Amino acid sequence: MKAGDGSAEAKRRAGHAAAEAVEDGTIVGLGTGSTAAYAIEAIGRAVENGLDVHGVATSAESAQLARECGIALTTLAAVDGVDLAIDGADQVADGDLIKGGGAAHTREKLIDAAADRFLVVVDDSKLTETLSWPIPVAVLQGAESVVADRLRDLGGEPTLREAERKDGPVVTDDGHLVIDCDFGEVDDPEELATALSAIPGVVEHGLFVDLADEIYVGSADGVDVLR
Numbered sequence: 001m002k003a004g005d006g007s008a009e010a011k012r013r014a015g016h017a018a019a020e021a022v023e024d025g026t027i028v029g030l031g032t033g034s035t036a037a038y039a040i041e042a043i044g045r046a047v048e049n050g051l052d053v054h055g056v057a058t059s060a061e062s063a064q065l066a067r068e069c070g071i072a073l074t075t076l077a078a079v080d081g082v083d084l085a086i087d088g089a090d091q092v093a094d095g096d097l098i099k100g101g102g103a104a105h106t107r108e109k110l111i112d113a114a115a116d117r118f119l120v121v122v123d124d125s126k127l128t129e130t131l132s133w134p135i136p137v138a139v140l141q142g143a144e145s146v147v148a149d150r151l152r153d154l155g156g157e158p159t160l161r162e163a164e165r166k167d168g169p170v171v172t173d174d175g176h177l178v179i180d181c182d183f184g185e186v187d188d189p190e191e192l193a194t195a196l197s198a199i200p201g202v203v204e205h206g207l208f209v210d211l212a213d214e215i216y217v218g219s220a221d222g223v224d225v226l227r
């Protein structure tokens with residue numbers, strides 16, 4: 001499940017601009033998705049030119065790309081903290097995000113929230129007035145039907161995410177299932193985030209409320225940084 005239809009050039013601009021914020025000797029959270037991939041590739045080129053960083057990957061996909069780009073990897077458990085994280089988003093409204101189009105939002109939230117500075121990289125198709133994209137909810141295997149009932153109680157329309165090129169549901173890097181839950185327009189993201197987190201069986205949801213420090217928005221004209 002993927003949001004938006006932004007141009008590759010807009011994504012590239014946002015990713016490359018954010019990568020310039022990476023400083024020597026730092027620990028960098030490496031996001032997941034096509035826009036974050038541009039940032040990872042740019043960091044990799046800087047590493048080739050002598051930049052010394054260690055990456056903490058938010059997914060198997062970003063770990064693989066980081067290795068291909070020559071970025072040394074570490075883990076959250078092995079470091080004192082993360083200096084900077086760069087990650088994509090599926091929708092952005094008033095600084096809040098919906099993430100999880102790549103089913104990586106559990107580790108993404110862990111690492112992005114742990115970072116001293118969290119930079120979001122998106123193309124301008126992701127910006128909206130009010131969050132309304134179906135919210136990805138990672139659930140324990142076996143909990144999907146009871147969690148779906150609780151999501152309906154909250155006014156949502158849950159759909160278990162089906163895999164492509166595999167029979168059955170999507171299974172995340174950490175072995176969880178993903179329910180995409182349509183709540184229509186989310187007027188109070190903080191209230192909904194709290195309610196989702198309180199459901200037994202929910203591992204993590206894709207509402208990222210008040211976590212982003214800067215949002216790099218790529219477009220046909222260049223990059224705007226929203227703070």
Ligand SMILES: O=C(CO)[C@H](O)[C@H](O)COP(=O)(O)O
Pocket residue numbers: 002003004031032033034035036087088089090098099100101102103104105108
């Ligand atoms: O949250 C994510 C993965 O779980 C991605 O960051 C999000 O889906 C955006 O991806 P893309 O940059 O390819 O549009």
